[in-house]
Amino acid sequence: MSCQQMCLIRTVPKLRSTNTVLTSYSNETMKPLGLALLRVRHRGQTFYTEFYIVEPSTTTLLGLPTCQKFDILRCIDAVQNACNVTNIIHEFSDVFHGLGCYPGEHHIVVDT
Numbered sequence: 001m002s003c004q005q006m007c008l009i010r011t012v013p014k015l016r017s018t019n020t021v022l023t024s025y026s027n028e029t030m031k032p033l034g035l036a037l038l039r040v041r042h043r044g045q046t047f048y049t050e051f052y053i054v055e056p057s058t059t060t061l062l063g064l065p066t067c068q069k070f071d072i073l074r075c076i077d078a079v080q081n082a083c084n085v086t087n088i089i090h091e092f093s094d095v096f097h098g099l100g101c102y103p104g105e106h107h108i109v110v111d112t
Helices: 064-069 085-091
Strands: 034-042 045-053
Touching: 045 064
Parallel strands: none
Antiparallel strands: 034 045
């Protein structure tokens, strides 16, 4: 989370020091200003999650553990039954609404 975004929070949290060095997708490294524990709400669930606060104005990212807590991402080891496409679209309608485009340019690498 950028320092600029953090300052928009009503009660600005205290930063804890960290020795962590972050590496971006483009392999650039940066030292965060600190670590902030923030309350995050999604679909009626509330969790406290740590965010690394950085100086450049960047998009806030959620890590895998946070995404799994909020049931945004799931690890699926096997698929049991062949699924009906109509049922999938109905069950996960919030995902299949709109164009599905994110602003900006993105590069995603998947391990094979």
